[in-house]
Amino acid sequence: MEQPILEMKNISKAFNGIPVLRDVNFSVKKGEVHALMGGNGAGKSTLMKILTGVYTADSGDILIDGKPVSIKSYEEAQKNNISMIFQEFSLIPTLTVAQNIYLTREKKTSLGLLDDKDCEKKTEKLLEELGVDIKPTDIVQNLGVGYWQMTEIAKALSQEAKILIMDEPTSSLTKNETEVLFSFINKLKAKGYSIIYISHRMDEIFEICDRITILRDGRYITTETCSETDLDTVIQHIVGMEFDQAFEWKERAYATDVQPIFEVRNLTAGIVQDINLKIQPGEIVGIAGLMGSGRTELLRSLFGIDPIENGEIYVNGQKQKIKNPRNAIDAGLALIPEDRRMQGLVLEHSVKDNMILPILSKVKKGTFIDNKKSNDISNKFVQKLNIKTDHIFKQARLLSGGNQQKIVLAKWLANDPTVLMLDEPTIGVDIGAKTEIVEIIREMAETGKAILVVSSELPELLALSDRVVVMHDGKIKKEMTRKEIKTEEELQYAIQGF
Amino acid sequence: MQSKVSNIQKPEATALKGFEWRNYIVYFAFIGVLIYFSITLSDEGFLTSGNLLNIVRQTATISLMALAMTFVISTGEIDLSVGSIAALSSLVGALAIQAGYGIVGGLIGGVSTGLVVGLINGLLVTKVAIPSFLVTLGTMGAVKGFAMWITDTAPVPIVDANFNFIFGSGDIGPIPVLLIWTLVFTIIAHVLLRKTAFGRQVLATGGNENAARFSGVKTMKIKLMVFLGTGLMAGLAGLLYAGRMNAGRFSFGEGDELSVIAAVILGGTSLFGGVGTIIGTIVGSLMIGTINNGLIIMGLDVSQQMIIKGIIIILAVAFGKKAMKR
Numbered sequence: 001m002e003q004p005i006l007e008m009k010n011i012s013k014a015f016n017g018i019p020v021l022r023d024v025n026f027s028v029k030k031g032e033v034h035a036l037m038g039g040n041g042a043g044k045s046t047l048m049k050i051l052t053g054v055y056t057a058d059s060g061d062i063l064i065d066g067k068p069v070s071i072k073s074y075e076e077a078q079k080n081n082i083s084m085i086f087q088e089f090s091l092i093p094t095l096t097v098a099q100n101i102y103l104t105r106e107k108k109t110s111l112g113l114l115d116d117k118d119c120e121k122k123t124e125k126l127l128e129e130l131g132v133d134i135k136p137t138d139i140v141q142n143l144g145v146g147y148w149q150m151t152e153i154a155k156a157l158s159q160e161a162k163i164l165i166m167d168e169p170t171s172s173l174t175k176n177e178t179e180v181l182f183s184f185i186n187k188l189k190a191k192g193y194s195i196i197y198i199s200h201r202m203d204e205i206f207e208i209c210d211r212i213t214i215l216r217d218g219r220y221i222t223t224e225t226c227s228e229t230d231l232d233t234v235i236q237h238i239v240g241m242e243f244d245q246a247f248e249w250k251e252r253a254y255a256t257d258v259q260p261i262f263e264v265r266n267l268t269a270g271i272v273q274d275i276n277l278k279i280q281p282g283e284i285v286g287i288a289g290l291m292g293s294g295r296t297e298l299l300r301s302l303f304g305i306d307p308i309e310n311g312e313i314y315v316n317g318q319k320q321k322i323k324n325p326r327n328a329i330d331a332g333l334a335l336i337p338e339d340r341r342m343q344g345l346v347l348e349h350s351v352k353d354n355m356i357l358p359i360l361s362k363v364k365k366g367t368f369i370d371n372k373k374s375n376d377i378s379n380k381f382v383q384k385l386n387i388k389t390d391h392i393f394k395q396a397r398l399l400s401g402g403n404q405q406k407i408v409l410a411k412w413l414a415n416d417p418t419v420l421m422l423d424e425p426t427i428g429v430d431i432g433a434k435t436e437i438v439e440i441i442r443e444m445a446e447t448g449k450a451i452l453v454v455s456s457e458l459p460e461l462l463a464l465s466d467r468v469v470v471m472h473d474g475k476i477k478k479e480m481t482r483k484e485i486k487t488e489e490e491l492q493y494a495i496q497g498f
Numbered sequence: 499m500q501s502k503v504s505n506i507q508k509p510e511a512t513a514l515k516g517f518e519w520r521n522y523i524v525y526f527a528f529i530g531v532l533i534y535f536s537i538t539l540s541d542e543g544f545l546t547s548g549n550l551l552n553i554v555r556q557t558a559t560i561s562l563m564a565l566a567m568t569f570v571i572s573t574g575e576i577d578l579s580v581g582s583i584a585a586l587s588s589l590v591g592a593l594a595i596q597a598g599y600g601i602v603g604g605l606i607g608g609v610s611t612g613l614v615v616g617l618i619n620g621l622l623v624t625k626v627a628i629p630s631f632l633v634t635l636g637t638m639g640a641v642k643g644f645a646m647w648i649t650d651t652a653p654v655p656i657v658d659a660n661f662n663f664i665f666g667s668g669d670i671g672p673i674p675v676l677l678i679w680t681l682v683f684t685i686i687a688h689v690l691l692r693k694t695a696f697g698r699q700v701l702a703t704g705g706n707e708n709a710a711r712f713s714g715v716k717t718m719k720i721k722l723m724v725f726l727g728t729g730l731m732a733g734l735a736g737l738l739y740a741g742r743m744n745a746g747r748f749s750f751g752e753g754d755e756l757s758v759i760a761a762v763i764l765g766g767t768s769l770f771g772g773v774g775t776i777i778g779t780i781v782g783s784l785m786i787g788t789i790n791n792g793l794i795i796m797g798l799d800v801s802q803q804m805i806i807k808g809i810i811i812i813l814a815v816a817f818g819k820k821a822m823k824r
Contacts (some may be wrong), residue, residue: 090708106695
């Protein structure tokens with residue numbers, strides 16, 4: 001059998017005693033594109049961080065060309081010809097392509113000065129070999145995003161990289177740019193480079209990859225050859241057979257014959273195109289879709305963060321003009337954002353100050369904030385949502401992820417919104433808090449509000465939603481009532497666009 | 499493949515237009531200022547070679563500090579302490595000469611004073627991770643206090659004629675020594691920024707610190723070096739003040755941080771880091787010197803000059819910001 005260029009054997013890793021990788025095996029052949037797949041928390045990124053020296057494995061071996069190696073830092077990974085193509089681009093935007101590629105490795109003239117001509121010549125040769133149509137003297141920030149990635153790849157190759165790791169490389173690319181990247185990857189493959197390709201997009205994986213390794217819950221599940229397997233098998237391996245009782249869907253009754261409490265007509269904003277959506281009082285609508293499908297952007301534009309180019313929004317049958325978040329709040333909308341630490345909370349402020357921020361005008365007594373009233377409201381929500389904090393004056397950053405998310409929820413519930421929009425409401429919270437948050441959302445719906453939830457975690461989406469809309473390239477591609485969806489696989493199919 | 503690759507749109511042409519215009523605005527502005535004063539002040543002798551060389555003399559201290567400041571700002575940092583360093587260095591230099599250590603003693607005293615403050619600034623920014631704005635705001639005050647304290651605010655006269663010639667009022671033929679100082683350091687700084695690994699790494703650090711670190715740039719070391727640079731050059735500027743005025747004095751360099759930063763930003767160096775130009779800085783510095791000179795000839799007093807300088811800085815940064823957004 002052909003010697004694999006890279007082998008990771010029996011890799012185990014635990015954080016604070018919680019195992020995230022258990023005896024994982026992974027091997028890559030020379031000149032192959034190998035997909036690494038799995039749901040959120042399956043352990044893909046931990047495995048890659050071990051390979052690039054960010055983490056060290058608790059046990060297990062890494063073999064390059066059959067020889068065991070020790071990788072304790074990114075520099076050591078590079079020495080072993082492994083390069084990560086970063087999702088967040090790692091180029092200096094203000095320097096040229098050539099200056100970026102040879103940064104800290106420039107050739108010097110006899111006077112000890114930089115020999116830019118030499119770098120440019122080498123870069124030109126490299127770009128020509130790779131068939132990338134940019135000039136070595138182009139300033140990076142003036143180039144399209146697609147070229148940034150190719151510059152990064154060129155940089156990796158100039159450092160003798162043989163194994164490239166690409167994490168969701170197409171998430172910020174247009175269709176056109178994706179095609180270019182793929183023909184580029186095929187070229188690299190033909191030259192004998194190996195690529196580890198991490199993505200959730202099945203169509204891309206089946207188009208570009210030779211083999212697929214699937215992880216689930218930190219365990220190695222299987223390695224399949226793309227040409228011999230099919231979507232069904234892969235999805236089944238990713239999802240597994242487990243069933244979480246807490247996440248069971250409960251059929252709920254809500255009025256379907258009344259006027260929709262929230263309605264969006266022909267909404268277009270940025271990549272979001274022509275969205276039509278009606279939500280009944282008490283209904284929970286889930287939005288499913290891949291990264292970059294426009295889910296988050298839809299919520300952002302509804303909340304007045306991204307400008308709406310076209311379309312109408314109705315709350316309780318009344319047309320609303322939403323130009324900024326203040327308008328949206330006044331119209332009765334609330335948005336629980338994706339990143340609670342960056343967008344949801346003022347981490348340095350207390351639990352109470354965070355909660356009353358959107359309702360300052362309601363707790364005012366004349367010019368000043370009514371302390372008793374705002375304390376009462378804060379205490380009420382701490383109790384109601386079971387937020388674990390010593391007191392309401394504790395800094396938000398001192399609380400756990402789940403409790404922080406509950407503060408964000410409380411913040412908006414205190415304002416009694418008509419339409420509650422949530423973006424990845426349980427991301428990064430533990431399973432206990434997750435169940436509680438799901439329950440809070442259900443309770444909100446019971447009081448007759450409209451709920452719109454975006455989530456990448458399908459079990460959560462299926463547990464919550466009365467109806468699921470699937471987004472793709474900024475448009476609604478499919479709409480299904482919860483009853484129509486028999487299994488998670490079925491929803492996964494719809495999301496992948498089949 | 500070739501044809502496909504060119505499918506990706508390159509917004510290069512439009513982006514470069516705004517960019518280049520911004521790069522050259524300081525030159526047009528400088529020429530504009532020169533023409534304006536030449537016409538309005540032709541009777542007062544603005545355009546005589548005597549006055550023009552005078553501008554160079556008066557600008558030399560600002561220019562030297564601005565050269566070093568270009569590196570600091572290119573890394574995305576700031577140094578507000580340069581004016582205070584110049585004051586303290588002028589005094590330490592003058593005291594060393596007074597104590598009989600001669601020109602070399604004065605030079606070493608002044609320059610090492612600057613280096614020590616620069617080292618403190620750099621270590622606080624890199625090791626203690628305090629934002630440079632706050633660090634240098636603090637040292638600006640503390641160093642100024644030191645300068646007032648060591649002689650109890652009394653000036654220290656320098657009677658060494660050679661020192662005063664080399665560091666101040668001397669002329670070699672028709673050329674003022676201060677012009678030579680400026681020229682020599684401009685060339686060194688330009689080569690350092692454009693042609694050496696150090697300069698490249700300064701720009702990389704300011705352009706994207708994380709990416710620079712991942713590319714193997716020792717960003718902390720680079721930052722420490724640029725603060726040593728402003729310390730060194732501010733120390734030298736202090737000696738030039740002392741040479742020109744034949745004394746060390748605590749009030750030298752007061753408000754210079756304003757002029758220095760204005761010169762750098764006007765020249766086209768980005769306040770957000772990653773883009774820097776030495777030639778632009780020198781032209782920016784000369785422009786500020788020219789405006790100062792013109793305003794004095796016009797009969798405006800110091801207070802009015804300060805108002806104009808403040809407005810210029812705000813305008814310069816506003817232009818810079820516009821170019822960043824594009």
